[in-house]
Amino acid sequence: MSKKIFIKTFGCQMNEYDTNRIFDSVREIGFTKTENLEETNVYLLNTCHIRDKAKEKVYHEIGRIKQNFSSKKKPLVIVAGCVAQAENEEMLKREPYIDIVIGPQAYHKINDKIEEYLNKQKKIDETEFDAISKFNYLDNIKNTSTKISSFLTIQEGCDKFCHFCVVPYTRGPEYSRSFAEIINEAKILSENGVREITLLGQNVNAYNNENYKLSDLILEIEKIKKIKRIRYTTSHPMDMTEDLIDVYNVSRKLMPLIHLPVQSGSDRILKLMNRKHEIKDYIKIYEKLKTINPKVEFSSDFIIAYPGESEEDFAATLELIKNINFINSFSFIFSPRPGTKASNYKLIDKKISVKRLEKVQKQLFDNQIKMNKALEGTEIEVLVENKTHGNSKFFGRSEYMTSVIFDGNYQDVGNVIKVKIKSSNQNSLFGESINNSEQRVA
Numbered sequence: 001m002s003k004k005i006f007i008k009t010f011g012c013q014m015n016e017y018d019t020n021r022i023f024d025s026v027r028e029i030g031f032t033k034t035e036n037l038e039e040t041n042v043y044l045l046n047t048c049h050i051r052d053k054a055k056e057k058v059y060h061e062i063g064r065i066k067q068n069f070s071s072k073k074k075p076l077v078i079v080a081g082c083v084a085q086a087e088n089e090e091m092l093k094r095e096p097y098i099d100i101v102i103g104p105q106a107y108h109k110i111n112d113k114i115e116e117y118l119n120k121q122k123k124i125d126e127t128e129f130d131a132i133s134k135f136n137y138l139d140n141i142k143n144t145s146t147k148i149s150s151f152l153t154i155q156e157g158c159d160k161f162c163h164f165c166v167v168p169y170t171r172g173p174e175y176s177r178s179f180a181e182i183i184n185e186a187k188i189l190s191e192n193g194v195r196e197i198t199l200l201g202q203n204v205n206a207y208n209n210e211n212y213k214l215s216d217l218i219l220e221i222e223k224i225k226k227i228k229r230i231r232y233t234t235s236h237p238m239d240m241t242e243d244l245i246d247v248y249n250v251s252r253k254l255m256p257l258i259h260l261p262v263q264s265g266s267d268r269i270l271k272l273m274n275r276k277h278e279i280k281d282y283i284k285i286y287e288k289l290k291t292i293n294p295k296v297e298f299s300s301d302f303i304i305a306y307p308g309e310s311e312e313d314f315a316a317t318l319e320l321i322k323n324i325n326f327i328n329s330f331s332f333i334f335s336p337r338p339g340t341k342a343s344n345y346k347l348i349d350k351k352i353s354v355k356r357l358e359k360v361q362k363q364l365f366d367n368q369i370k371m372n373k374a375l376e377g378t379e380i381e382v383l384v385e386n387k388t389h390g391n392s393k394f395f396g397r398s399e400y401m402t403s404v405i406f407d408g409n410y411q412d413v414g415n416v417i418k419v420k421i422k423s424s425n426q427n428s429l430f431g432e433s434i435n436n437s438e439q440r441v442a
Contacts, residue, residue: 003031006040006075008061011048013233014104014200015081017151019046022080022107024141029111037068042114043075047083049166049337054083062097076117078102080110082170086339088127103127105156105172108137129172131156139181143188148385148414149229149397150194154182154217155201160236162263163274163341164303164334167202174203179212179220186221195414196229196383197221204232205239215243222253228416229383231401233259234301237277240285249292256293257328257400260285261301265320266313269306274341279320286324297371297400298324302331304360305353307345314356321363327371328401331360365426372402372424379434380404382419384412398429408433 005026009019022044023033034040045061048054058079065077078100079091085103092098100113106126113124143152157172158165186197199217201207207214214232221230230253237260247254260282264270267278289296302317321329333353336343347353375398382396382404394408396419405428406419418434 004034005042007044009046044078047081049082085170100124108134131175149196153200166337176209190226199232205235256295265317299328305348403428
């Protein structure tokens with residue numbers, strides 16, 4: 001049997017990191033990565049359970065695989081990730097085409113489970129929480145990512161139990177990886193050609209291992225010469241500690257965009273959500289950070305039309321968005337996740353929900369357009385990631401994660417360069433590298 005694996009990934013950055021590490025793992029038993037679905041022997045779907053209809057997406061994908069392989073031998077079909085964790089037994093009963101379900105804390109067992117299935121042809125459900133064994137295993141397998149900007153998981157799980165969130169049930173309790181192993185992996189990534197590292201966790205700023213905190217990690221990674229930029233996501237306001245805030249005063253590589261989900265501008269709704277912070281706490285964090293580093297900008301997540309949200313509550317969210325001037329943010333209508341406390345709450349009328357979402361997104365988009373417009377005619381620093389597909393342009397990101405499309409040179413890839421911004425739209429900036437401009441003038 002040839003050994004080729006095809007993985008399709010849904011959802012968060014942590015799933016992208018997990019997918020890359022699954023590739024690193026199955027390489028140990030002779031599998032190679034394929035982008036050609038038709039030639040795969042193992043099809044793995046890495047799933048996300050945060051958004052509505054996540055489960056149905058899985059069945060839709062499995063139906064597509066069935067169709068593709070209707071006239072030839074089926075591949076071994078694995079459903080991994082958070083949907084697998086939450087819906088494991090039901091999936092194996094409902095869809096016989098699925099051979100293995102494996103949860104996000106069991107990826108260290110994936111090689112054994114693949115070989116076990118190939119030997120016994122018996123369906124496998126592997127969804128135990130075992131984050132310690134998972135990371136101990138992965139720490140011994142080299143991370144082969146070569147992307148200019150790469151993810152590095154430092155923490156998994158969450159102990160907050162927000163009433164809308166499924167993470168504590170699909171990723172388990174908070175677990176922080178070894179400080180030394182994270183630094184070692186960061187060094188390996190830097191040698192692979194990675195120039196920007198985004199530290200990941202469901203509650204990343206709750207990182208705590210042997211008294212090392214996220215602030216310690218940032219300052220230690222900063223010492224790695226080849227790493228030019230550091231980011232982290234996703235944070236909780238309750239864990240935005242003084243030591244982490246202070247890093248924005250001293251670090252030269254930590255980017256000034258802070259993704260700090262507030263979810264609502266109303267204290268009443270935050271209490272219903274069990275968020276454990278109030279708007280005054282959030283504003284205090286914002287003011288401290290802007291004082292020590294005026295370059296800092298905030299992005300956030302907003303749940304719109306949470307059960308019980310009144311017009312007054314919604315108005316408070318709009319007001320907060322205007323006052324903080326959030327950029328690069330995400331907003332969604334509340335969708336109940338099975339097993340969470342909020343799944344039993346009465347939903348707000350769909351027409352009202354859609355109308356509120358439109359208002360919030362217009363304000364967020366206006367904020368982004370205004371910021372991008374203000375950059376026209378200026379020079380900004382851009383980390384160049386690659387050349388755009390089918391184009392002579394190059395792609396990179398600003399300090400604030402905004403996409404930048406520009407005229408440049410291959411030697412710029414992997415470097416932070418100055419780009420003169422000529423135009424913009426809601427999502428992107430367009431310009432020309434200063435080096436390119438100078439060469440043309442010469």
